[in-house]
Amino acid sequence: xxxxxxxAGELIRRAREVLREIAPLAGFDISPAxxxxxxxxxxxxxxxxxxxxxELSTFDGxxxxxxxxxxxxxxxxxxxxxxxxxxxxxxxxxxxxxxxCLSRLRSASSLRDLAERVPAEVNRLGYRRALFSNLSGPAWxxxxxxxxxxxxxxxxxxRVGTAVPGRLGRELPETEVVRHRAPVLVDDAQHNPRVHHRxxxxxxxxxxVVAPLIxxxxxxxxxxxxxxxxxxxxxxxxxQLLGLFAEGLGCVFERVVFxxxxxxxxHRLREQADAVEDVLGGAGIVEEAPRPPDPLERLDGxxxxxxxxELDVLRYLVRGESNSRIAEELYVSPGTVKTHVKNxxxxxxxxxxAEAAARYHALARGI
Numbered sequence: 001x002x003x004x005x006x007x008a009g010e011l012i013r014r015a016r017e018v019l020r021e022i023a024p025l026a027g028f029d030i031s032p033a034x035x036x037x038x039x040x041x042x043x044x045x046x047x048x049x050x051x052x053x054x055e056l057s058t059f060d061g062x063x064x065x066x067x068x069x070x071x072x073x074x075x076x077x078x079x080x081x082x083x084x085x086x087x088x089x090x091x092x093x094x095x096x097x098x099x100x101c102l103s104r105l106r107s108a109s110s111l112r113d114l115a116e117r118v119p120a121e122v123n124r125l126g127y128r129r130a131l132f133s134n135l136s137g138p139a140w141x142x143x144x145x146x147x148x149x150x151x152x153x154x155x156x157x158x159r160v161g162t163a164v165p166g167r168l169g170r171e172l173p174e175t176e177v178v179r180h181r182a183p184v185l186v187d188d189a190q191h192n193p194r195v196h197h198r199x200x201x202x203x204x205x206x207x208x209v210v211a212p213l214i215x216x217x218x219x220x221x222x223x224x225x226x227x228x229x230x231x232x233x234x235x236x237x238x239x240q241l242l243g244l245f246a247e248g249l250g251c252v253f254e255r256v257v258f259x260x261x262x263x264x265x266x267h268r269l270r271e272q273a274d275a276v277e278d279v280l281g282g283a284g285i286v287e288e289a290p291r292p293p294d295p296l297e298r299l300d301g302x303x304x305x306x307x308x309x310e311l312d313v314l315r316y317l318v319r320g321e322s323n324s325r326i327a328e329e330l331y332v333s334p335g336t337v338k339t340h341v342k343n344x345x346x347x348x349x350x351x352x353x354a355e356a357a358a359r360y361h362a363l364a365r366g367i
Contacts, residue, residue, distance in 0.1 A: 008090070011041065011083050012037065015079060016035050018048075022075070026069070027051075028048055037232075038086065038087055049077060056069045097124060098248070102248040108252070110256065110260060111260065118223070119132050119146030126229050129226050130224065131199070131224040132221065133221055135213075135221050139168075140165060140167075141165035142157060142161025148229075156202060166222075177210050177219075187207045189205045190205070207226060209238050211239075211243050211246035215250050216257075306347055313330070313340040316329065317344065317356055
């Protein structure tokens, strides 16, 4: 974070101090206790600023009363500027942290590894607690969790979230997240009747953000986060940030799925190759007995006049096959076979099929 930006805790303390000192002087009834984070601090200071502007407009620029109001207004405006600067620096840093978190997750070796690492990366984004859940049908159950400096709470969140899965339709925030595929900010969770009370009570959650994990075109998981490290609360910016993180996480998920499937295919191919090698190496390669020479392969003399198809027909003639059988084997019509037979007999100088077969055997003996 930029060293020129004040820490959020210090700005919140200063905002409460300004409200405590200046609001009564301006006749503005507002309690410093309403300042819980930078957002509520800026909202309260803006309201006080408007009161001071109206009061200043009643003075003609003379006298100490007007000077006191102008000084108070300057003090409030300067503090609001510091809060805006701090928010800008924080948001810029958060975007850089977001890219780094997703880059680290891209190195996940498996879906199991990815799921286990997600909550810890959410903590690096600036949140003390995070819960990652699978979505199967209407039920969502905890897969992994992170609670800063409280590993027992992390384990208990997973245990309870697995033993008592959430259910779409019963818990409204998660239902809206899946329905609209967008993150949701839940305020005052302790008094919300439509949340997962077992988890909310266990973690004593005040407010939280839940965002959808989308993979292959559908919501496959949910990401919960609460307690920002600087002000113990979450707001609209956290809603946007967790939404962007979940969107990037969906891309990482699809990448890991692709690599897992590719690795599985490679493993199966290696197993098949090993199995073939075992068969060939164990049983040996059985060599076929030498094939007797075929006189039809000697394309000289009368055979040289036969076409390739006529040579095929001659082979079947030697075996004593009928025209219909030869037609089936060569996938031609019986009429075509009949024509080929006539051509074979003519070119071999044979008067019938038996004589053509005799010419074949004579050639075989001459080899």
